[in-house]
Amino acid sequence: MIHLIYASVETQAFSSAQLTELLQKARVKNEDLHITGMLLYSDGNFFQVLEGEPDSVDGMYKKLHLDKRHQQLTMIVREPIAKRYFADWSMGFSSVTPEELRQVDGLNDFFRDGSCFVGLDNGRAKKLLATFAEGRWRARLASTERP
Amino acid sequence: MSLGMELHNAPDPNFTFAFQPIVDTESREVLSYEALIRGSGNQPAYQILEQVPAERMHLFDEKARMEAIGLAMRLGIGCDLNLNLLPSSLYSSPTAILSTMEAANRYHLPITRIVLEVTEGEIIADMTHFASLINEYRGLGLKVAIDDFGAGYSGLNLLVNFQPDQIKLDMFLVRGIEAHGPRQAIVRAIDQACRDLGIDVIAEGVETIAEYEWLANQGVRLFQGYLFAKPGFESFPPIHYPECS
Numbered sequence: 159m160i161h162l163i164y165a166s167v168e169t170q171a172f173s174s175a176q177l178t179e180l181l182q183k184a185r186v187k188n189e190d191l192h193i194t195g196m197l198l199y200s201d202g203n204f205f206q207v208l209e210g211e212p213d214s215v216d217g218m219y220k221k222l223h224l225d226k227r228h229q230q231l232t233m234i235v236r237e238p239i240a241k242r243y244f245a246d247w248s249m250g251f252s253s254v255t256p257e258e259l260r261q262v263d264g265l266n267d268f269f270r271d272g273s274c275f276v277g278l279d280n281g282r283a284k285k286l287l288a289t290f291a292e293g294r295w296r297a298r299l300a301s302t303e304r305p
Numbered sequence: 306m307s308l309g310m311e312l313h314n315a316p317d318p319n320f321t322f323a324f325q326p327i328v329d330t331e332s333r334e335v336l337s338y339e340a341l342i343r344g345s346g347n348q349p350a351y352q353i354l355e356q357v358p359a360e361r362m363h364l365f366d367e368k369a370r371m372e373a374i375g376l377a378m379r380l381g382i383g384c385d386l387n388l389n390l391l392p393s394s395l396y397s398s399p400t401a402i403l404s405t406m407e408a409a410n411r412y413h414l415p416i417t418r419i420v421l422e423v424t425e426g427e428i429i430a431d432m433t434h435f436a437s438l439i440n441e442y443r444g445l446g447l448k449v450a451i452d453d454f455g456a457g458y459s460g461l462n463l464l465v466n467f468q469p470d471q472i473k474l475d476m477f478l479v480r481g482i483e484a485h486g487p488r489q490a491i492v493r494a495i496d497q498a499c500r501d502l503g504i505d506v507i508a509e510g511v512e513t514i515a516e517y518e519w520l521a522n523q524g525v526r527l528f529q530g531y532l533f534a535k536p537g538f539e540s541f542p543p544i545h546y547p548e549c550s
Contacts, residue, residue: 159444235468235502238444240417282470285503294501 161195161209161243162219162236163286165295166228168202177253180227185248193218194242196250198287203296204228207283209242230297234286243283317365318356319345322373323536324380326544327387327507327529330517333546336527337385337420340373347538363394367401371408374419378412380541387420387450392427395438402442417446420471426457436467450507455491461498468502473529476510483515496523518549 172180177199188194193210208215215236223231244250289295324338342350357365370388377386394401402421409416421439428435428451439449448470451463456475474492482488499506508520511530520528534542 237468238440240444240446282468282503285505289500289503292500 159210159239159242160212160215160236161207161239161283162215163205163207163234163283164219164222164231165234165290165297166204166206166222166231167297168204169227169229171202172199172227174253177251181249181251187218188248191218194244194247194249196244196247196252198290199251199253200290200296201255203290205287205290205295207244207287209239209244232295232297234295235282237282239281243279243281317361317368318353320353320369320372321345321539322376323347323538324377324541325529325536326534326541327385327527328533328544328546329526330521330528330533330546331526335384335541335544337387338377338382338541339387339422339529340370340377340389341536342369342389343536343538363391363398363401366391366394367398367404370405374405374408374412374414376539378414380539382414382418382541385418385420385448386414387422389452390421390423392423392435395435396431402439402447406442406445406447415446417448420448420450422450422452422473424452424456425454425460425463425475428463432463432466452509455495460491461495464498464502464504468504471505471507471527472499473507473509476530479508479510479516479520479530480512481516483519489519492520493523496525500524514547514549517547521549 181197184197191210191214193208193214195207195209197207198205208218210218219233222228286295320342321344322340323343324340326335327337327339328334329336342353344353354362354365366389370390373388374386388405390401405419405421406416408414409419423435439447443449450471450473451469452473453475454460454463454472455478472495474495478488478492478495480488482492496506498504505527506525507527507529508516508525509529511517511520511528511532513532517528517532532545532547534544536542
C-alpha cells in the first residue's frame with residue numbers, strides 16, 4: 159500500500175455547490191477502487207492525500223491530470239505506508255479560509271472532533287498537512303481582492 | 306550450516322551498547338534512543354569494529370541490531386529505537402533487515418518503533434537500489450533516518466528520489482553554527498527542504514548552549530548530543546534540558 163500526496167490549483171473559482179459535487183463523485187469512485195484519503199481546499203489551492211494499492215492510486219493520479227478544473231499538479235510524496243491514515247474516509251474533506259489556515263497553531267484546533275483528521279498519527283501525511291497550513295505548497299497565494 | 310549457526314559460532318569480539326536519547330526540546334519527551342556499539346568495558350565503537358574482519362562485517366552488523374533490540378527491551382524502552390545499518394549488508398545479505406524484524410517480533414517491539422540509520426555517504430552510490438530495497442520494509446512500518454546528513458557531496462540531492470523519515474544533521478554543520486554564516490545558510494536550506502517534505506530534522510552532536518539556541522530559533526526541536534545527555538552504558542541516561550537565555 160502507498161500514499162500519494164499532491165497539491166494543485168483550481169483553474170476557475172469553485173462554488174461550494176461545485177465542491178460538494180466534486181466530492182460526491184470522488185467518494186463513489188474511491189470506494190470502488192478502495193482508495194481512502196482526504197482533500198483540503200483553501201483559497202483556490204487543493205491538497206490531497208490518496209492512499210491505496212499502488213495501481214489504483216497511480217491510475218487515479220494519472221486521471222486527475224486530465225481534470226481541467228485544476229492545474230499545476232505537484233506530487234509531493236509517493237511512498238509505501240504500513241497502514242491507512244484515513245481508513246474511514248473515502249475522501250475526508252475540509253474547506254478552510256486562508257485566515258483559518260494561518261491561525262492553525264500546531265494543528266491542534268485543526269484536528270478537532272468531527273473532522274477526518276482526528277486520530278491522525280504523527281506520520282508524513284500529518285506533517286505535510288502542517289506545512290500546507292503554514293503556506294507551503296500553495297502555488298496560488300492567498301488574495302484579499304477575491305470576493 | 307544455517308545462518309543462525311554461523312552467527313552463533315562466530316569469533317566476534319565481545320560487545321554491548323550504550324544508549325543516547327534523541328529529545329524533543331519543546332515537548333520535553335524522548336523521541337528515541339540510538340543504540341551505540343561499545344566494548345564490554347565501555348570501549349568506543351571503533352575499537353570493537355576494527356576487530357571484525359571485513360568479510361564478516363555484514364553479519365556482525367546484523368547481529369548487533371538483534372542484540373541492541375534485546376538489551377533495549379530489557380531496559381524497558383518506551384519510545385523509538387534508532388539502529389545503525391550498513392547499507393552494504395543490505396545488498397550482500399537478504400536477511401539483513403529480516404533478522405532485525407524477527408528480533409523485534411521475538412522481543413515484542415513494534416516494527417513501527419524501529420528507525421534504521423544509514424549514513425549519507427554509504428547510500429549515495431546506489432540511491433535507487435537502496436530506495437527500492439528499503440521501501441519494501443517501509444511498507445511494513447519501519448522508519449529510515451539518514452545519518453551525517455550534509456557531510457558528503459550529496460546533501461539535498463539525496464532527497465530527490467528518496468524521502469526518509471528523519472535526517473540527522475552532520476555535527477560538522479552544527480559545530481559553532483551560531484557564529485558561522487555558511488553553516489547557517491546551509492542548515493536553513495536543509496531545514497526548509499525537510500519541512501516541505503515532512504522529514505524530521507535532528508541536530509546531532511550539539512555541545513554548547515549557543516549551538517542549541519541558534520538551532521532552536523531556526524525551529525529545530527529534535528536534538529541529540531552531550532548538551533542533553535551522554536550515551537548511557539547499558540542504560541538510559543538522565544537528560545538535561547537547557548534553558549534558552
